Amino acid sequence: MRYAQLKAFHAVAAYGGSSKAADRLALTQPAVSDHIRKLEAAYGSELFLRRRGGVELTSFARKLYAVTERMFEAETEALELLSRARGLEEGSLSIGADAATHLLPLIRRFRERYPKIGLRLVAGNSAQLLSRLDRFEIDFAVIAGAPPQQDYHARLLREDALAAFTAATHPFARRSEIAFAEFVQQPVVLREEGSVTRNLLLEEAAHRGLALANVLEIESREAAREAVASGLGVGIISTAEIVPDARLHSLRFGDWEARMSEWLVCLATRADLHLMRAVLGLLRR
Numbered sequence: 001m002r003y004a005q006l007k008a009f010h011a012v013a014a015y016g017g018s019s020k021a022a023d024r025l026a027l028t029q030p031a032v033s034d035h036i037r038k039l040e041a042a043y044g045s046e047l048f049l050r051r052r053g054g055v056e057l058t059s060f061a062r063k064l065y066a067v068t069e070r071m072f073e074a075e076t077e078a079l080e081l082l083s084r085a086r087g088l089e090e091g092s093l094s095i096g097a098d099a100a101t102h103l104l105p106l107i108r109r110f111r112e113r114y115p116k117i118g119l120r121l122v123a124g125n126s127a128q129l130l131s132r133l134d135r136f137e138i139d140f141a142v143i144a145g146a147p148p149q150q151d152y153h154a155r156l157l158r159e160d161a162l163a164a165f166t167a168a169t170h171p172f173a174r175r176s177e178i179a180f181a182e183f184v185q186q187p188v189v190l191r192e193e194g195s196v197t198r199n200l201l202l203e204e205a206a207h208r209g210l211a212l213a214n215v216l217e218i219e220s221r222e223a224a225r226e227a228v229a230s231g232l233g234v235g236i237i238s239t240a241e242i243v244p245d246a247r248l249h250s251l252r253f254g255d256w257e258a259r260m261s262e263w264l265v266c267l268a269t270r271a272d273l274h275l276m277r278a279v280l281g282l283l284r285r
Helices: 003-015 019-024 030-045 061-088 098-114 126-132 180-182 196-207 221-229 274-280
Strands: 048-051 054-057 092-097 118-123 140-146 152-167 186-189 214-218 236-237 248-251 259-267
Touching: 003 019, 003 030, 019 030, 054 061, 054 196, 061 248, 092 098, 098 118, 098 152, 098 259, 098 274, 126 140, 126 259, 152 221, 152 274, 180 196, 180 221, 186 196, 186 236, 196 214, 196 236, 196 259, 214 221, 221 236, 259 274
Parallel strands: 092 118, 092 140, 186 214
Antiparallel strands: 048 054, 140 259, 152 236, 152 248, 152 259
């Protein structure tokens, strides 16, 4: 049994003859008749009684027609759903980010352009988000640092300098600049493993042959900020993530020019999907 034969049978049954069925299917009448003949021959069952005024379904054909009616209704429903997805009138988009601040302008443009697509934001550090991307748990990840090109499609969102920050009551709060060696001699509040700011700091310390005097590890950006505000240590942050807070004071590094880049990333194998291209097309170069 072939799909074209069932399609021909359904059309003949629905429209009362091979001529009308041929018009609906954009086929010739002999082609439709050939499909019916082959279907009947393959299963040894008569489907239509040929009469002068047209055709009449056999009792067996009426049962088959009830099945094909459901089958092609489901096909029509599936095509309508796919058509809505292609027009971005149906579906959902999930994005992971360490800090949603970098993502808000893109999200605003996406909501304005595609208001019927559901949006979900999840949190995590760069390593966690890449892992979730690999498991197809999210569609995009905003991470610090460009990922391997062969596995991911990545677009640069922004690039910013790194800064130190302290509690407003800390002695360094009276200054605007700090040396790297001074910074690592203080108790330092660090994000968890997988955080790019943490990695950059530790790599630079190792390069200079310095060891951090005292480390407090905290798993979220907000909790790390609160720990610094409480006077538990100094912290490191991207200048793009500095928000007004009377409890905190930021300082530039006088002898360290590290920068942190933020990238919007999806799996390379999914980059040509319609939804992915819609998101990437909204990025302002």
